[in-house]
Amino acid sequence: MSALDRIKQLPDWPARMTAPVAAAYMGISASTFLTRFRAQGVRxxxxxxxxxxxxxxIIEEQFGLAAARQTSACRDTSWNDFD
Structure with a gap:
């Protein structure tokens, strides 16, 4: 059974992934994934x-979502000023 076949049986993506599984998660081929991200893997x-x-x-940074998340985290959404 391949890694991707095992993934289909899981309720969610695993916390740790091998290159073929991580590549599928990222939506790219395993060879492209390894070319781009091999150095970031942990042995x-x-x-x-x-x-x-x-x-x-990595995905958040690629699409500029990290900055948006940080900006929204800085907004005061509390009602403390109405005490």
């Missing part, structure tokens, strides 16, 4: 792994 024994939150951060 565990013979495995090279990427974290889902790490990949999400």
């Amino acid at each position: 565990e024994g013979a495995n090279l792994l990427w974290a889902r939150v790490q990949l999400d951060r």
Whole structure:
């Protein structure tokens, strides 16, 4: 059974991913993924792994979503001034 076949059986993407799974998560081929992101992987024994939150951060930066998230986090949405 391939890594992608195992993914289909999971309720969500795993927290740690091998290159073929991480590439599918990113929507690119495994060879392209390794060319772009090999250096960011973490070696565990013979495995090279990427974290889902790490990949999400890369996507946020690519689409400029990180700045938008930081800006919205700075807005005061509390009602404390109505005490």
